[in-house]
Amino acid sequence: MNIFVVVTTLCVFSETTVGQSWTYHEENNGVDTWSTNYATCATQQQSPIDIVHDDAVVDTTLGEFKHALFDAPPQSMLVKNNGHTLQVDLTNGYIINDLSLLPGKFKAEQFHFHWAAPESRGSEHLLNGGRDWGELHIVHYNTKYEDFSTAMNMTDGLAVLGFFIKDDYPQDNADIERIIEPVFNDQASYYSESAIYITSFSIETFLPHNLTTYYRYQGSLTTPPCYESVVWTVFSEPIRISRRQADMFETMVFENSRGASDTTNLNDNYRPVQALNRRNVYRTAHCSGTASFLKPATHFIFLCTLIIGLMRVY
Numbered sequence: 094m095n096i097f098v099v100v101t102t103l104c105v106f107s108e109t110t111v112g113q114s115w116t117y118h119e120e121n122n123g124v125d126t127w128s129t130n131y132a133t134c135a136t137q138q139q140s141p142i143d144i145v146h147d148d149a150v151v152d153t154t155l156g157e158f159k160h161a162l163f164d165a166p167p168q169s170m171l172v173k174n175n176g177h178t179l180q181v182d183l184t185n186g187y188i189i190n191d192l193s194l195l196p197g198k199f200k201a202e203q204f205h206f207h208w209a210a211p212e213s214r215g216s217e218h219l220l221n222g223g224r225d226w227g228e229l230h231i232v233h234y235n236t237k238y239e240d241f242s243t244a245m246n247m248t249d250g251l252a253v254l255g256f257f258i259k260d261d262y263p264q265d266n267a268d269i270e271r272i273i274e275p276v277f278n279d280q281a282s283y284y285s286e287s288a289i290y291i292t293s294f295s296i297e298t299f300l301p302h303n304l305t306t307y308y309r310y311q312g313s314l315t316t317p318p319c320y321e322s323v324v325w326t327v328f329s330e331p332i333r334i335s336r337r338q339a340d341m342f343e344t345m346v347f348e349n350s351r352g353a354s355d356t357t358n359l360n361d362n363y364r365p366v367q368a369l370n371r372r373n374v375y376r377t378a379h380c381s382g383t384a385s386f387l388k389p390a391t392h393f394i395f396l397c398t399l400i401i402g403l404m405r406v407y
């Protein structure tokens with residue numbers, strides 16, 4: 094195994110398992126109660142949403158995310174269970190500085206997962222009403238602000254890249270395995286127990302091949318405090334993992350600390366879809382007819398139609 098693993102002890106912050114100020118469970122500060130403690134969770138530009146392809150407005154100014162943008166490995170990658178998700182904190186993450194992609198200069202801060210309970214589906218966004226097994230969020234902050242915590246409460250503070258995850262890959266996804274295997278090996282799957290530095294690698298390795306089609310809208314954090322500070326990019330091409338890997342997420346991550354009297358699996362950690370209200374969802378133009386118009390075959394058919402049309406006129 095070429096992974097160098099260091100286990101560090103995490104400080105236990107004020108939240109303990111028993112009194113989590115918010116969870117995904119109805120009986121324990123669940124999603125319906127978030128707005129009691131976090132007023133922004135009840136406002137008008139919340140995430141996630143159901144993305145309806147046919148309702149999305151084509152925006153020809155949206156550029157194409159190239160894989161090379163994600164090449165530079167961060168200085169370090171720290172994997173941890175924060176009681177709500179499995180998260181990887183990045184030090185000196187890559188920077189995207191291209192106004193056709195994101196409205197500012199954005200730096201990668203962390204990425205994390207949302208996933209299903211066994212036999213269920215747990216992506217946060219829906220696409221045409223359908224939910225996938227899970228979703229990966231890469232969180233970036235606008236470098237015009239000093240740091241992530243300053244940016245997270247600013248309307249132009251954050252950019253999140255969202256990828257659906259399907260659990261139908263016939264073999265293990267080796268790049269996702271690099272993240273989850275050491276977590277389970279070292280049993281850091283309990284809340285607040287430990288965090289693990291894994292050997293840093295390029296985020297490009299686990300992105301889907303095809304980044305050309307994506308959706309864009311203005312929304313919020315999908316967890317309290319639900320700040321409306323996020324420009325969302327949701328890609329249509331999913332990341333694929335194996336059933337074995339999905340099973341590890343579903344059954345081997347816990348909300349509680351080790352040895353707690355109640356053991357609760359951390360899964361189904363998605364927020365229900367929120368109303369779109371007065372917002373538009375935009376999409377890239379790459380899947381419209383204009384590109385294929387330039388293909389020779391289509392060109393030929395177009396010419397024939399034109400000629401037949403002209404023959405009719407004269």
Ligand SMILES: *[C@@H]1O[C@H](CO)[C@@H](O)[C@H](O)[C@H]1NC(C)=O
Nearest residue numbers: 133246247248319320321322
């Ligand atoms: C920033 O926080 C305040 C207080 O919680 C809230 O009223 C405001 O809506 C937040 N800003 C954004 C962009 O969410």
Ligand SMILES: *[C@@H]1O[C@H](CO)[C@@H](O)[C@H](O)[C@H]1NC(C)=O
Nearest residue numbers: 303304305306329330379380
């Ligand atoms: C990428 O995916 C879109 C939508 O699924 C498709 O229209 C396009 O042809 C794909 N591009 C490549 C290079 O595969």
